[in-house]
Amino acid sequence: MAIYAPRTRKARLRRTMALSVLVLVGAVVAPQAFATDDAATPAELDTYTVGAGESLWSIAANLTPEGRDVRDTMDEIVKLNALSSSQLQAGEQLVIPALG
Numbered sequence: 873m874a875i876y877a878p879r880t881r882k883a884r885l886r887r888t889m890a891l892s893v894l895v896l897v898g899a900v901v902a903p904q905a906f907a908t909d910d911a912a913t914p915a916e917l918d919t920y921t922v923g924a925g926e927s928l929w930s931i932a933a934n935l936t937p938e939g940r941d942v943r944d945t946m947d948e949i950v951k952l953n954a955l956s957s958s959q960l961q962a963g964e965q966l967v968i969p970a971l972g
Contacts, residue, residue, distance in 0.1 A: 916970035917952070924962040928955075935968060945969070 878884045920931065932945040950958070952967045960966075 917967050918970045920966045920968045922960045922962055922964040922966060926960065926962075928958040928960055931960075931966070931968070 878887055922931070928946055928949065929942065932949060933942050935949075936942045936945040946958075949955070949966060949968055952969075
C-alpha cells in the first residue's frame with residue numbers, strides 16, 4: 873500500500889474536505905462516548921419551606937438516610953441553593969434532594 877500526495881488541486885481539496893469532516897464528526901461524537909449515566913439522569917429535587925426554629929442541620933438530619941453523614945446532605949443543600957451561610961429564615965424556600 874502506497875501513500876501518495878494528490879497532484880491536482882481538486883484532489884487536494886477533496887482530501888482536505890474529507891479530513892475536515894472526519895475531524896468535525898470526531899469532535900461532536902467523542903464527548904458523547906465518554907458521558908456517564910449520572911450526567912444523563914437528572915437529580916430529583918423538591919422544594920421545602922423553612923419553619924420557625926428550624927436549622928440547616930435539622931432539615932438535613934430529617935433528609936439523610938440511615939447510615940449516611942448529615943454533613944454531606946447539608947453540603948448538597950448549600951450547593952443547590954447557593955447559600956453563603958447556614959443561617960435560615962422562617963418561610964424561606966429551599967431546593968432539597970427528593971426523598972426517595
